[in-house]
Amino acid sequence: MPLDDQTPGQKPGEARQFKVVGTRPLRPDGIDKVTGRARFGADMSAPGMLIGRVLRSPHAHARIRSIDASKAEALEGVKAVVTRADFGAGDDDVADILDNCMAGEKALYDGHAVAAVAATSAAIARKALKLIDVDYETLPHVVDVDAAMKPDAPVLHEGLSDETVPDGVSQNVVHRVEFGHGDVEAGFAKADKVLERSFKTAATHQGYIEPHACLATMGTDGIADLWVCTQGHYMVRNTCAAILGIDQGKLRVTASEIGGGFGGKTTVFLEPVALALSRKANRPVKMTMTREEVLRATGPTSSTSIDVKIGMNKDGKITAASADLRYQGGAYQGSPADMGSMTAFAPYDLENVKTVGWDVVTNRPKAAAYRAPGAPMAAFAVESVVDELAKGFGLDPLDVRLKNAAREGTKSSYGPTFPAIGLEATLQAAKDHPHWKAPLGPNQGRGVACGFWFNFGGDTCVSLNITPDGTVTLSEGNPDIGGSRASMSMMAAEELGIPYDQVRTVIADTGALGQNEVTDGSRVTFAVGLATIKAARNAKKVLCERAAMVWGIDPEAVEWADGCARPAGDNAGKFPPMSLKEIAAIASNTGGPVAGHFEVNAEGAGVSFATHMVDTEVDPETGAVKVVRYTVFQDAGKAVHPAYVEGQFQGGAVQGIGWALNEEYIYGEDGRLQNPGFLDYRIPVASDLPMIDTVILEIPNPGHPYGVRGVGETSIVPPLAAIANSVSEAAGVRMTDLPMSPPKVLAAIQNG
Amino acid sequence: MIYEVPETVDSAVALLSGATGSARILAGGTDLLVQMKSGVVEPDLVVDIKRIDGMKSIAQEDGGWRIGAAVSGAEMGEHQALCAAWPGVVEAMELIGSTQVQGRATLAGNLCNASPAADSVPAMVAAGAVVRVAGPDGVRDIPVEEIPVKPGKTSLGKGEFVTSVFLPARPVNSGDAYLRFIPRTEMDIAVVGCGVSLTLDEAGTCTAARVGLGAVAATVLVVEDAAAALIGSKADDTALDKMAAAVSAACKPIDDKRGTVAFRTHVAGVLAKRAAKIALARAQG
Numbered sequence A: 001m002p003l004d005d006q007t008p009g010q011k012p013g014e015a016r017q018f019k020v021v022g023t024r025p026l027r028p029d030g031i032d033k034v035t036g037r038a039r040f041g042a043d044m045s046a047p048g049m050l051i052g053r054v055l056r057s058p059h060a061h062a063r064i065r066s067i068d069a070s071k072a073e074a075l076e077g078v079k080a081v082v083t084r085a086d087f088g089a090g091d092d093d094v095a096d097i098l099d100n101c102m103a104g105e106k107a108l109y110d111g112h113a114v115a116a117v118a119a120t121s122a123a124i125a126r127k128a129l130k131l132i133d134v135d136y137e138t139l140p141h142v143v144d145v146d147a148a149m150k151p152d153a154p155v156l157h158e159g160l161s162d163e164t165v166p167d168g169v170s171q172n173v174v175h176r177v178e179f180g181h182g183d184v185e186a187g188f189a190k191a192d193k194v195l196e197r198s199f200k201t202a203a204t205h206q207g208y209i210e211p212h213a214c215l216a217t218m219g220t221d222g223i224a225d226l227w228v229c230t231q232g233h234y235m236v237r238n239t240c241a242a243i244l245g246i247d248q249g250k251l252r253v254t255a256s257e258i259g260g261g262f263g264g265k266t267t268v269f270l271e272p273v274a275l276a277l278s279r280k281a282n283r284p285v286k287m288t289m290t291r292e293e294v295l296r297a298t299g300p301t302s303s304t305s306i307d308v309k310i311g312m313n314k315d316g317k318i319t320a321a322s323a324d325l326r327y328q329g330g331a332y333q334g335s336p337a338d339m340g341s342m343t344a345f346a347p348y349d350l351e352n353v354k355t356v357g358w359d360v361v362t363n364r365p366k367a368a369a370y371r372a373p374g375a376p377m378a379a380f381a382v383e384s385v386v387d388e389l390a391k392g393f394g395l396d397p398l399d400v401r402l403k404n405a406a407r408e409g410t411k412s413s414y415g416p417t418f419p420a421i422g423l424e425a426t427l428q429a430a431k432d433h434p435h436w437k438a439p440l441g442p443n444q445g446r447g448v449a450c451g452f453w454f455n456f457g458g459d460t461c462v463s464l465n466i467t468p469d470g471t472v473t474l475s476e477g478n479p480d481i482g483g484s485r486a487s488m489s490m491m492a493a494e495e496l497g498i499p500y501d502q503v504r505t506v507i508a509d510t511g512a513l514g515q516n517e518v519t520d521g522s523r524v525t526f527a528v529g530l531a532t533i534k535a536a537r538n539a540k541k542v543l544c545e546r547a548a549m550v551w552g553i554d555p556e557a558v559e560w561a562d563g564c565a566r567p568a569g570d571n572a573g574k575f576p577p578m579s580l581k582e583i584a585a586i587a588s589n590t591g592g593p594v595a596g597h598f599e600v601n602a603e604g605a606g607v608s609f610a611t612h613m614v615d616t617e618v619d620p621e622t623g624a625v626k627v628v629r630y631t632v633f634q635d636a637g638k639a640v641h642p643a644y645v646e647g648q649f650q651g652g653a654v655q656g657i658g659w660a661l662n663e664e665y666i667y668g669e670d671g672r673l674q675n676p677g678f679l680d681y682r683i684p685v686a687s688d689l690p691m692i693d694t695v696i697l698e699i700p701n702p703g704h705p706y707g708v709r710g711v712g713e714t715s716i717v718p719p720l721a722a723i724a725n726s727v728s729e730a731a732g733v734r735m736t737d738l739p740m741s742p743p744k745v746l747a748a749i750q751n752g
Numbered sequence B: 001m002i003y004e005v006p007e008t009v010d011s012a013v014a015l016l017s018g019a020t021g022s023a024r025i026l027a028g029g030t031d032l033l034v035q036m037k038s039g040v041v042e043p044d045l046v047v048d049i050k051r052i053d054g055m056k057s058i059a060q061e062d063g064g065w066r067i068g069a070a071v072s073g074a075e076m077g078e079h080q081a082l083c084a085a086w087p088g089v090v091e092a093m094e095l096i097g098s099t100q101v102q103g104r105a106t107l108a109g110n111l112c113n114a115s116p117a118a119d120s121v122p123a124m125v126a127a128g129a130v131v132r133v134a135g136p137d138g139v140r141d142i143p144v145e146e147i148p149v150k151p152g153k154t155s156l157g158k159g160e161f162v163t164s165v166f167l168p169a170r171p172v173n174s175g176d177a178y179l180r181f182i183p184r185t186e187m188d189i190a191v192v193g194c195g196v197s198l199t200l201d202e203a204g205t206c207t208a209a210r211v212g213l214g215a216v217a218a219t220v221l222v223v224e225d226a227a228a229a230l231i232g233s234k235a236d237d238t239a240l241d242k243m244a245a246a247v248s249a250a251c252k253p254i255d256d257k258r259g260t261v262a263f264r265t266h267v268a269g270v271l272a273k274r275a276a277k278i279a280l281a282r283a284q285g
């Protein structure tokens, strides 16, 4: 068969030899980005455009008694004011999203949108906001997860708890989940040592550089267009259509170039508001958030409080493990407590394991996805306890992890049995790496930790078209956050046997393709890549048919190799190969344009594991922590563009460093966010970081034609733990509370 | 808002004195423009002083250095003689912001923004800097520590502005240094800042010292007790411990998002000691 997963000449079982995949071509968006030609969310304008601004609650929790916008509406230049009253009831599915975009009966957090204005200039819009009178009745608030669970805590939503929630906790607890197998109590009884520790992590923001921005146009005819910075314009279309009560097909959404998302742009904030303003004003409306708005009112991740208990024998074997994981997800249900509970012990092959997760609401902005949502905090807690037990027994922490590592055939802590996975390979690579043996200086410590992420597939459409001159255009529906345009072009080029620069990949608008899942779940190189390969194969089938037609032979007797159609064997007849360009040139006369497309709900994403190793140095007099060396070992299945894969590894590690050391949402007594800016919300700057070294392992994913696994998220799972283990060693005291900011580290050292 | 670019000190003073609404000086703009953009301040009049004669010069005077009010951090860092004379002041100024900010930010702007965390100010205090102020009543020279009166507020009267900062002549065997504590390595705001300047005699005994502390009180602090702990000593460990204790005792910080009282108080002593050691090494040559 010419079109199966093997290259011609490749023997079964032999690794495929790639020509394009695995090389490092220049990124197609590079010049646009360095010259400023790339168009981001705020770079689009339209004739007659208005500027939209949002009025936000200054209270953490307040009933909205009334809103009087008459003075704002009377201001010259103001063309529309919207409040919740301008939105219909909307579908149940999007009720929380709507309420988050525009508060209904209550403002549920500091920064919650309560009204919006569209005016002829930003200055007028800002002035108009000051003219809107909102009558608030302030209510008691709660921002801490443990406090919110207490029976007497202020309640955000009455009657939200579902049947999984036991009596005796606050109604702020929405949902409880449980995973595991075996008998943990029996397992603990068998252990030489049982260690129980409690951990806390602060809420952190994805910290993408580009604030949310969009340009909405909605006419009286009900036809609407939206230009937006998002991780998923199909999601934006469907969500906005549901909120505004219009047909999905009437709203065309185009994704701008995107300056980072990391999960934070997988929902909507401004978009339905901009459309509603545009509908009311009958003019295009542009909205952009300030950094302050981004931090106060978009989705950070959960803060957590986690208890972990692990029993271990002297030889390092874990006999049982359990965890209780409490995640606050802001003002609405849906914190990633479930993901945390599923991933917590995923790296280990355990006889007895149990995790319980609690989804809790508080007076904070609704948590959005952040790179492997829920997993880094759980890994921090679990990997800290594994480390402490290993070191307590005088064992090598990598050996202990190898001894307990999940492998092919392991029944995972969250249920499924693992196929071929790469955890042991990452641990072995870590053990063999010079970093593991390098000497440490004074006040330095070394930490390691493992991490796991599921990865995802989902709905995907790709359309590959061959132009008359034989170049290839590929349309996909996933905003390119991590270099996917390059990877798609590479996979198409590989499959078609043509050079990389003969393929241009574009992100099509929602009118051009069927439904596409958001760019999330580390899914794009896997799922869109799979669809690209299949679309290319479909195109090749047509190309072979056209050659067969010219040669007058059976299409089955034609194969595709090295960019040309060729007779499949001597019996097929003797014809010189026909290149893609040659077939493209005669396409019109042989049946019309040549294309291949593929639509799928992709399965078989293939889980991914990583091991991180980090050296830190602690200043014992100030508690300052410096990261001095960092190495990431991660399974990529197959690295399509290794430079991008390394970038994902490094990016995850760097975001983890920020989360571990300095990033945190700080709330005052009044429940207001104290640090809504990049001065006091401290993401790492370049000079804070060493080179992040990377080791790519390739344990092929059987679910992808080339073996690709998603790599984007796993890389943020181990760093919190690896850094905590390293700092704990350097400081001589176990750190259990993130971030490990200098005042906390110094206090821990001083208190022993 | 009206934007003016006067070319003489007198016309600047006239503009400022005659302003009916709120007026602001614009030097580098690295504080002012950020504040205007975020809506913290909305001045009616902005007076840019960068075109005024002398504002951009670094000149020797009576053995010391007069630094014009529009001289940027980068210009100070490239002035070798100034760096040799007052390395602590220059390093404090150069810590501010990034390369981009350095091309604009000024000593006088850092001072007149009146942030308790301003980096160059404790170093100027330690150096005994004197500020020249022009105003409707003419020119006056005042010690640097008398400019800030509380966060965001200076002692300058209506129509007044700083035209230059004077760093006095430097006795032989002297050295100064500035250190700050920030959670990151740059682009951050001092949680504690400490400037130390000292002079030794031939025998290596400290004959004069000044210690300035930032970010641990509402305004910069001049810590006399810390200086006293050094004067008369060889700046050995005992003296340095005494000085560090005096520094910690002088702290009147608050608990806030940037650090706790306990942390700031402790780290102020640690930094003072480290800065004193650097100043000492510089004084010893």
Ligand SMILES: Cc1cc2nc3c(=O)[nH]c(=O)nc-3n(C[C@H](O)[C@H](O)[C@H](O)COP(=O)(O)OP(=O)(O)OC[C@H]3O[C@@H](n4cnc5c(N)ncnc54)[C@H](O)[C@@H]3O)c2cc1C
Residues within 6 Å of the ligand: B024, B025, B026, B027, B028, B029, B030, B031, B032, B033, B034, B049, B069, B095, B096, B097, B098, B101, B104, B105, B106, B107, B108, B109, B110, B111, B112, B113, B114, B117, B118, B119, B120, B156, B160, B161, B162, B163, B187, B188, B189, B190
């Ligand atoms: C990214 C960034 C990083 C920063 N990092 C630091 C840092 O690390 N440490 C630090 O201390 N600061 C920092 N700053 C703040 C700022 O850069 C400094 O305070 C700088 O020295 C201000 O100088 P300027 O000339 O830009 O002042 P401007 O913004 O021009 O003025 C500041 C204030 O002083 C007034 N003023 C200016 N000159 C005079 C004068 N001659 N007479 C009277 N009033 C005057 C102005 O009206 C204004 O109110 C940072 C700022 C930015 C944007």
